[in-house]
Amino acid sequence: MSLMTDGEPNATSDRRTVVAVFLAGVAVFLVLYETQGLIPAIRDAYSIDAPTASLTVSATNVAMACFLIPFSLLASRIGHARQIAAGVIVAAVLALILPFMPSAELLIAVRFLQGIAIASVPATAMAYLSLRLSPSALPGAIGVYIAGNTIGGLSSRLLTGLAAEVLGWHGGLAFTAAVSLALGLIVVWLLRRDLTATAPKRRVAHEGQPRRSPIPLGHGLWAIYLTGFLCMIVFGGSFTMLGSRLQRDPWQLSEGAVALFFLIYLVGTVVTTYYGRLALRFTRTRLTLIGMVVAVIGAVLTLVNSLPVIVIGMSLLTGGFFLGHTGASAAASTARPGVDTTRSAAIYLTVYYLGTSLGAWLSAVLFTDYAWPGVVVMCVISLAAVVVLVGFTQRHRSSPS
Structure with a gap:
């Protein structure tokens, strides 16, 4: 009540x-x-x-x-x-x-x-x-x-x-x-x-709440945390340097025009809204893998010097990211025996925003030295690492104990 x-x-x-x-x-x-x-x-x-x-x-x-x-x-x-x-x-x-x-x-x-x-x-x-x-x-x-x-x-x-x-x-x-x-x-x-x-x-509000357990790292949660971290390197890094790219030749867009590109975030709203329905048909692992493949395709498309293609590429990257992030976030918040889910969710958010920080800084360094292709390489490597991580975790779970 x-x-x-x-x-x-x-x-x-x-x-x-x-x-x-x-x-x-x-x-x-x-x-x-x-x-x-x-x-x-x-x-x-x-x-x-x-x-x-x-x-x-x-x-x-x-x-x-x-x-x-x-x-x-x-x-x-x-x-x-x-x-x-x-x-x-x-x-x-x-x-x-x-x-x-x-x-x-x-x-x-x-x-x-x-x-x-x-x-x-x-x-x-x-x-x-x-x-x-x-x-x-x-x-x-x-x-x-x-x-x-x-x-x-x-x-x-x-x-x-x-x-x-x-x-x-x-x-x-x-x-x-x-x-x-x-x-x-x-x-x-x-x-x-x-x-x-x-x-x-x-x-009174805290009556009946379970005592907090130690910081949860078992039950495969370390892989979930790392998935969120790597995904945010891609998402935070790509959008941080997107404006710098679009304000250069051949477009030289203004701050207002660049701001409109952030409407691509609405793709994430759509993905998170329908994630529950997708989860009824596919496992979280499969959805994450699909998301990473879609995001890689999107990242590669952004290499094309065409504004419509860049919009499509960033939309695919955003949709793929939210498939991975939504699944990892839900997994971190799912009750598991012996795990404090509130603390688990807090740890996930912690590494999630650390990924944003690293992605923003690293993408700026790569953009300065290698322009946009450097940012794309960072995205592809991080997304590939998620695929390897998810595959390794899945094989570990399915192997006999």
Whole structure:
């Protein structure tokens, strides 16, 4: 049964909780990737190279990855709602001061601090929903939260790029920050009852929860974590340097035009929506292998100097990535004997965002030395490694013990 809050009807309280967590996801992911489409502009503004400019993406993801597990442990002490509200507001305030940084070093430092603040939401949101909602309402609510993350991630690149077209890259960042802060204030208002909840109420929410187990690495989970890591090297790296490629000859597209390419992310929304149906016909292993093959084909197609072909290639790469990521994420969150699934999911997210960080930096290094073909080689090698990893794991499971 859902928890009651000051006598408030359950239905109203549940709706407020779901909307608050949805908007929190939108707000923090809105500023998570805000510099990804602005790498060329940041590089030129501070007279730095592309690998250094890419650290504005990597630093945030590294910080986020490092603080997911600590925040997942801290939430029960300070309150899940308080942690979510604080993270949303702090991330937005840091985003507001970001355009005024006088040096690249300070810009990267603020982005790192943003990552710490952002981590408080994904580390807490699902646990908060599980405490506040009934078991029957929980799956739908988690789906809504993940949709918020997707919308925020897409809007982060799209809104910032389109605003930068009119206001310059400083104005683009400021516009995105203002939207994030507005959403954050709404989140605080929606969570206002839980923000003032007493300690006994929070303890009631944790009654009956199993004690946390040690960090789960067995049961084949290491392969699942590594799959997410390798997939994110490909996805994060390719999209980080896509703008740099499109703003060169022969296209020389503007920030606004490049931002429109991030609409390709919607392919991922379609794939995740239909993944459940596909899983009824194919095993997770087969879907992952299919996804990696599709992604390799897409990566190779992007070598063609044609905008329509690049769109098709990036769409295939995105669809293939989400086939692998969705399956790995679900596997990391699946209950297994002796495994704390909350901790397992947190570890998966940690390595997932570390993959984003490495991919963003490595793709910038390769792009500087070898242009776009260097990025494609990185993608193909990483995707091939996933295929080998999945095949090895499958053979190990099927071999007699």
